Amino acid sequence: MRAPLSWLREYVELPAGETGRDVAAKLIEAGLEVETVDRLGAGIHGPLVVGKVLAIEELTEFKKPIRYCQVDVGDANGTGEPQNIVCGATNFRVGDKVVVVLPGAVLPGGFAISARKTYGKVSEGMICSGGELGLPDDGTGILVLPPEYEPGADAVEVLELVDEVLDIAVTPDRGYCLSMRGIARETATAYGLQLRDPALLDVPTPNAEGYQVEVADPRGCDRFAARTVTGLRPEAASPLWLRRRLQKSGMRPVSLPVDITNYVMLELGSPLHAYDRTRLEGPITVRRAVAGELLTTLDGTKRKLDADDLVIADETGPIGLAGVMGGIDSEVADPEQDEQSGEWRGTTEVVVEAAHFDPVTVARTSRRHRISSEASRRFERGVDPEAAAAAAQRTVDLLVLLGGGTAEAGVTYFVTPHGPHTVKIPASHPGRVAGVDYPREAVVRRLQQVGCDVYGQDELTVTVPSWRSDLTDPNDLAEEVIRLEGYANLPSTLPRPPAGRGLTERQRLHRRVGRALAGAGYVEALNYPFVGADSFDQLGLAEDDPRRRTVTLVNPLSDEEPAMRTTLLPGLLAALRRNDGRGSQGSQGSLALFETGLVFLPTGEETRAARLRVDARPSEEEIASLGAALPRQPRHVAVVLAGPREQPGWWGEGRAAGWADAVEAARTVAHAAGAELTVRAAQFAPWHPGRCAALYVHGADGEEQLVGHAGELHPRVVKALGLPQRTCAMEIDLDAAESAGGGVVPAPSVSGFPVATRDVALVVDESVPAARVEAALREGAGELLESVRLFDVFAGEQLGSGRKSLAYALRFRAADRTLTAEEASAARDAAVASAAERTGAVLRGAEAAAGA
Incomplete structure (x- = not known):
């Protein structure tokens, strides 16, 4: 709503020196959003007068219409003689009243006017169009005034060129401010002045003679x-x-x-x-x-x-x-x-x-x-x-x-007959809401300023004015009292949380995962939880894929994304694409993003939620019915990455991000959740069938549970989404990982006894997963084994076709003593024997000797 200050003064007798900015400050204090105060006519200086066209000479020797006009400007030019002006417009005639700017004046935009020779004539000023004066230009040409204005009159006053206009962003609850009457009421209240209500008119009594x-x-x-x-x-x-x-x-x-x-x-x-x-x-x-x-x-x-x-x-x-x-x-x-x-x-x-x-x-x-x-x-x-x-x-x-x-x-x-709307409110209610002691007299006065009729002592009966349909309950009235008393007068106090309450275990895990991924070089990206069918098509999901079964919103923000997400990947991959397209790679030239959020998985067993009452707290049964109407909402965590993971330099060659980095991100998440992760090869959209890992954890019952996937995305998905080549991703069910790990992360221990390291290189069939070999080594090594790390994979002609060599570093340590060489070697041999029994592994040197 744009409110000219000159118009506002008709209804409120503001102080003479009050500017638009002063009024805006008062209205802002009262809770209105004044976005700007436009100063109209601020760029106009010098003589701008009404002129009467006395004669027009058409100059026909030019390609476009040019007219040499004699204009009566009264005594504005100091001589009383007509002003000679060259003009190219043709929408006025002899006898018309026009706006003339005389030499020495300045128009908006710093356009200075002077007498000058043009088209063979001396032009002593200019006849103006509305656009040249800063007015809305209708394209008709010269601004022709009504005939009642006298030549020489000040055109600035005639056209009301100088003014200030308050541009107010009216919120939905203040519809009455979409009028000068409403803004004038707020202004009068802010200044403590009387309102001249323009709606107070004598209206005749209805009769039967009116239009039917x-x-x-x-x-x-x-x-x-x-x-x-x-x-x-x-x-x-x-x-x-x-x-x-x-x-x-x-x-x-x-x-x-x-x-x-x-x-x-x-x-x-x-x-x-x-x-x-x-x-x-x-x-x-x-x-x-x-x-x-x-x-x-x-x-x-x-x-x-x-x-x-x-x-x-x-x-x-x-x-x-x-x-x-x-x-x-x-x-x-x-x-x-x-x-x-x-x-x-x-x-x-x-x-x-x-x-x-x-x-x-x-x-x-x-x-x-x-x-x-x-x-x-x-x-x-x-x-x-x-x-x-x-x-x-x-x-x-x-x-x-x-x-x-x-x-x-x-x-x-x-x-349609209906009575006035009344609200009962304790006189102390606004003070309790604000945390400030408002006297009853102040509460009554402020409500009356709004237009309410107030009766009662300790409990007030408030009749709401017809123009305030937004005042429906005691809190609405309390807000009116508080804003008119001044938000600036409210004390600044920090909220005090109840004693003995802190973050929940789920919140702690959320933060722990975020810190771990941030430490690994990932940047958090928050995305809207909305998806459309196109997102699933681009990910290459089959028509019967469970992730296509979504919860559809009745009133979506976008018709293209009407459903709630069942996976975090669409939003995260879109963020990766935007950042890559805008050149927003990190200092290392790579992109690595992560997100932790809910997904929405309908089970088909949801019930219809009951409509809750608004005048009382819902019962436990009603809250339970609401919960039964909701889909399952597990918390997931996902990462996406592309580009170099390690930069090349004088220290050596760089390395591009690959599927193993996505798997390592999953291990980072599992470690933060206290869960032991098992990785197996898999085929699962939208990942590359040969570079996809299925992620498992051991549940409380000892059974393995699939919690996610990681790896390199399928080339078709990369092309459909416009992603960088070899983009990788990982997504894991964080709630399931937390349940498996119990949410407890053991603190690292420092032993006072030395570690004994033994390396083994085992030759196995190419189809045997490294994770299976590692599990066999762990089982055979026993309690003395501290860690197992795969540090080399080799395949060559000397091993034979279909064979590979896996080299592991085994670390042994006892909690109460220094291990002897014999104890460490025996534990190593037991680990190798277990691997040989369970996977058919053979020590690399032993295999060569046997062949000899």
């Missing part, structure tokens, strides 16, 4: 006022002051009847509509549309109506969408002048509609037809229902005053 109106849906329309004005002069144009106020408020002048309805809407906040009475057939009816009815709205679009649409209709059918937009068949015609006779044609009889429509109905109709109009924005946020009659009267008064019309004696006013 039938309201078939009182719930959708509880107020409807109709007034008729006849005898309007078609040639009557909106006065300059009215057009300027509309322009400053961000609206375009159209014609007198339309401009007046827009002006009254901005002034009082009540949207109006004007019908050409000669184009109406029979009574006006407010009803629900018949499904399939057609209506061509003012924007020229033919719309197919829904049965839930509230429409204004006559005997021919719908003539407008109630509270949203009127129809083209009954609109007020633009005035036209007959070129031969000079007579004006246009609307001479107008029926004015001022109504109050149900906000929910208007909002749904607006969204259904994708129309966001000035009227719908106000009705959605709440319009004062009691202002309809005053708005209709104000419109009629202006049509009579400015259009030369006559108001008919008939007055139609439909009202």
Whole structure:
């Protein structure tokens, strides 16, 4: 909402020296969001006057129209002689009043005006268009003024060029501030001044002579006022002051009847509509549309109506969408002048509609037809229902005053009776909410400033004003008291958590995993939990893949992503693609991202949630029913990485990120969860079938449980998503890993006894997994084994076809003594024997000797 300060002063007698920034600061303190204060006319300096065109000489020797004009500027030039000005516009004639800028003046943008010779003539100034003065430019050319202004008059005052406009972002709960009346009320309250309410008008009593109106849906329309004005002069144009106020408020002048309805809407906040009475057939009816009815709205679009649409209709059918937009068949015609006779044609009889429509109905109709109009924005946020009659009267008064019309004696006013809304609130409630002791007198005074009627002592009975439909419960009233008393006066206090409470084990694990991955070089990326079918297609998931079974939202943010995610990979891979496309690789030239978050896995056993009451805390049974209606929501952690994992340099060759790095990230997560991870080769989309690992943990019952996958993505997936080549990823069920590990991570121990290291190289069949060999070594080595590490894999002709060599480093240590060489060697031999028995492994040297 744009509020000109000059207009605001009509309703609030502000101090003379108060600027727009001063008013903005007061309104911000009162809780309004003033985004900017525009200073209009700040770039205009020097003489800018009204001129009368006395003569025009057409200069025809140039390629474009050039006119040499004599303009009467009164005594503004100090001589009283006409001013000679060269102008290229042709939309004015002799006798017209125009805006003249004299030499020495400066126009917006630092454009200095001086007398200069052009097109063979000396031009002593300039005749201005609206755009050159900083006004909205309609493209018609020179700005032609109404004839009543005298030559030499100050055009800055005539055009109200100097002003300040407050641009206020009106939140949905403050719809009353979408009007000068509402903003003036807030300004008067902020300054402690009296409000001159523009809605306090003498409204005639309804009678049977007014235009016939039938309201078939009182719930959708509880107020409807109709007034008729006849005898309007078609040639009557909106006065300059009215057009300027509309322009400053961000609206375009159209014609007198339309401009007046827009002006009254901005002034009082009540949207109006004007019908050409000669184009109406029979009574006006407010009803629900018949499904399939057609209506061509003012924007020229033919719309197919829904049965839930509230429409204004006559005997021919719908003539407008109630509270949203009127129809083209009954609109007020633009005035036209007959070129031969000079007579004006246009609307001479107008029926004015001022109504109050149900906000929910208007909002749904607006969204259904994708129309966001000035009227719908106000009705959605709440319009004062009691202002309809005053708005209709104000419109009629202006049509009579400015259009030369006559108001008919008939007055139609439909009202659905209902009592005022009251709220009971303890006088101490605002203080308890704010943590500040507000006296009862302060609470009552602030509520009265809002417009409420207040009765009672310790418990107050508050009657809410009609323009504040947002005040529905005690907390709303408490907010009004607190904001008017001043948010700046609230003490700054830190919240005190209850004693004995800290992070849950799940939260501790979440942080532990995040620190571990960050330490490994990954950067956390948070993504929206929404996916679409295209995401699963790009990942190459089969049609029967369980991850395609999703929870679909009723009101998604995007129609392309209507479902909740079942995997973290779509969002994380999209983040990787964006960062790679924008050159946001890290200092090492690589990208490594991770995310920890919930996935949503429907089981098919969810029940329908019961609607909870709002006046009491839900019971345990109701909370349980809500839980039963939710899908399973395990916490997952995923990583994606691409590019070099180790940079080349003088220290040696670099290394690109590979599937093993993704597996190592899984080990990092499992270690943080206290779980022992087992890795096996697998085939699982979207990973490369030859470079994919399945991740297992041992559950509490000793059984292995699949918790995730890691490896290099399939080339088709990389191409479909536009990812860097050889992109790798890992995803693991963190809740399952936590359950397997018990959430306990053993602290590292430091032994005072030396370690005994033995290396073994075992030759096994190429199909034997290294993890299987490692498990056999661990089982055979016994309690003295501290760790096993695979440090080399070799395959060559000397081993034979289909064979490979796995070299392990075994570390042995006793907790209470120094191991002897014999003890270490015996443990090593037992480990090798176990591997030979379970995997067919043979010591590399022994195999060669046997072959010899």
